Amino acid sequence: MYARGYPSCVQIRKWGRRSAGERNRAARWPVALLVVVAVGAVTAALTGAAKPVSGLEFLQSGHWVVNLALGQAVHVDGASKKPDGQVPLPHVDQGSQVVQSPTSGYVVGSADVTEFDKSTLSVERTSPLPSDGERPLAVEVAGGPYLVYAGSGQVVRLGSEPKILSAGRGLGSPVTTDDATLWMHRAETGAICSWARGADELSCPATAPAGHAGGLTVNGGKPVFVDATEGTMSTVEATGMGVQKPLGLRLPPTARVAPADVAGKIAVLDPDTDRLHLVSAGSNPVTVVLPAGEYSSPSVTGTSVVLLDRGNNVLRTYGGDGRERKTTPIPVEKGEPRLSRGEDARVYVDGAEGKHVVVVDGDGSITPVPVQGKGELPPQPTPVQPPPATVATPDRQPPVRQEPAPPVTPSRQPQKQVPPPAPPPPPPPIPATPPGMPGNLAVRIAAPASDATVTWTAAPANGAPVTGYVVTWVREDGSRPGSATVPGLSHVIAGIWSGRDVAFTVTVAAVNSAGRGTPASVRTAATAQPTITLSRGGSASKECGEPNCAWMRMVFEGFEPGATLDVMPHSSHPGYSNPGHRLRADSAGNANLQAFYYHGVGHTVWVTAGGVTSNRLTWTAG
Incomplete structure (x- = not known):
């Protein structure tokens, strides 16, 4: 039963059936006006005098889930924990998920996305996705959702003007900051890139060490990279990586990081040992030994860490101090459940068939919600039949009780045949955008x-x-x-x-x-690559007895300290030969040598040692 004065879901949808222009005008109303309207609505509810407010668009919060059996996207209100709306879909497939913007919902399938209007609850269009069979990570954020294809590196921004960019293959789990910026990390190169709301290209302000395991999170409203290889955390600044701060423990390469902090602590799951670590710079980590299970990446809501044990179909929540708050079995459906974090900061766990949704509130409380399509409507009052009328006859016969006439069913008038609506035009192709990252x-x-x-x-x-x-x-x-x-x-x-x-x-x-x-x-x-520099040395006319005879001068740099080098001279003259000379590099890997007298003007000479070839020198007179 709805409290007196509150609008029903049907009324909300009716008020929402307005043109796009009206919706846009409503969205631009000042915040102060919305506050005044909200206060007025509460007052009217308390006094029983609430009336529909024309022109105000009631935006749905909560979470959408695809019920495969019904072929519908069903909305579950996060506050009331009840289904309160549904949209029939033209097609659904196993694994479809729904994300939402303020005005639209998007059913993300294996190869396309179906958009529906949240005011009219009707499908508007279906557009292809750059999926290649890969399922994206869906991210809800203020203003509109993103789809991140971790394998291919494609990132899709949904909305009135969809856009696709590439951040490079092999992306980690994305995170969002309060300004609706999406942040991504590419482990292979270490690049950390962001896509700001309204921007047309990516920005990559920082680079973590290439190949290091770890992941991004948000701590204190700022993006932070947790380096599992080094056991450190660093804030991502506009000019690069901040100072590395030790976590106080070593993490395996398989460590998974929660998308945001809980009371200043970052939740990190070690799936190899079934341990949850709560870390922060400058304090000792808190470690929780978990029951053996198959855990998905941790999430957070309010002051709680949320862990889904897929192996045992159990949902667990913990506080920032590591204390367990709730443990609840989740309904079993065919396939693996999906955990997601809604824009309303709640965490939702969808059954694989969409028959159940588990809602996790900020305090860690857990509520399973069966999804059956249409939500419960308030009970309708039973019609009251009037008492039988007493009628006196003209000859004053005893009164006769006249039974009420049966209700009259209005006759059905033949309806005018209305042709079916024309199918919507095909969606415009997604426009070309600048290339992705090499x-x-x-x-x-x-x-x-x-x-x-x-x-x-x-x-x-x-x-x-x-x-x-x-x-x-x-x-x-x-x-x-x-x-x-x-x-x-x-x-x-x-x-x-x-x-x-x-x-x-x-x-x-x-x-x-x-x-x-x-x-x-x-x-x-550039590292200290070994080099040999060859030049003409001092006169050697006494040793060789020929004019233009001089020594070869060689400078060796960048070799292994103390390395033994077999130095061999070479000439372009086919008859030249020399047994060479052995020397040892000093403690810095350097050496100097004057040897191998030569006199053939116009010939080219060079030396080799330790796999390195010197420059080539043309021999000149005197």
Whole structure:
């Protein structure tokens, strides 16, 4: 039974049936006006004087789930824990899920997404997805949802103007900050990228160590990277990674991080040992030994950590102090349940067939809700029959009781045949967008050359062919900057390396007809590559008895400290031979040698040692 004065779900939907223009105007109402209306509604409810408010759009909160048997998307109100609306769907498949924006719901299937209007509860369009059979991670955030394809690296922003970008293959679990920005981490390269609400491209302000295990979370409203390899956490700043802070424990590469903190502590699951760690910088971690199970990644709601044990079909919640709050079996359905975090900050667990939803509130309380489509309506009052009328006859016969006439059923008038509505036009194709990020960016320097060879793999085209790649570079001291546009997947930068320990940054971005895409960057510190520098030494005319005879002078740098080197001289003259010379590098890996007199003017000479070839020197007179 609904309390007196509150609108029913049917009324809410009726008031919501307005044009898109009206809905947009309502969405732009000042917050103060909405507060006044809300206060007025509460007052009217308490006094019993509530009336429908025309023009105010009641937006549905809570969670949507696909009931496969009914072929419907059913809405479960998070506060009342009851189904209160449903949308018949043209088709559903196993594993479909629903995400919502303020005005629309999106049923995400294996290959397409079906959009329905939350005011009219009617399907509007179905559009293809760049799925390739991969199921995305769906993220609800203020203003509209995202779909993240972790394997392919494609990211879809749903809404009135859908958009697809690429963040590179192999993404970890995404997180969102309070400003509706989506954050993603790519373990292979370490790149940490964000997609701000309303932005048309990704920004990659920071890079974690490449190949390090771990994941992103949000702590104190800021994105944080938990490095499981190093056992540290670092805030992601606009200028790069913040200071690494120790967690106080070592984590396995399989560690899974909750998407947000609980009372300042970050929940990290160790699935290998069935342990939950609650960590924060500057304090000792709290470790909870869990019952043996098969746990999905942890989530959070309010002040509680939520863990789903898929193996035992059990849901557990814990406080920020590590104390268990609730443990509840969840209804068993064919297939694996799905845990998701709603925009209302509650956590929802959907049954695989959509017959049940388990709602987890901020305090860790758990409520299973059966999903049967239409919610309960208030009981209707039973019609009251009037008492039988007493009628006197003209000849004053005894009164005769006249039974009431049976109710009259209105005759059905033949209805005018209305042609079925025309099918909606096909959705417009998703427009081409700038390419995604090139993959596997690498730089190779072959000593003793000063050139750097840059290689990468093709960037996602995003709807239009890639026409080229823009390569830019600059040394750490700002010198020798340059750029080039190339059609292929490699480029040689001449003269970028001038010696040992010279750092420089190379950036590569793909280009198509929609513009320049998200760049990939790599910072390379040229290591101490072994080198041999050959030059003409002092006169050796007394030793060889020939004019123009001199020693070869060799400088060895960057070899292993104390390495034994067999030095062999070479000449372009076919008759030249020499047994060579053995020497030992010093503690810094360096050595100097003057040996191998030579006199053949016009010949080319060089030396080799330890697999390294020197520069080639043309012998000149005197």
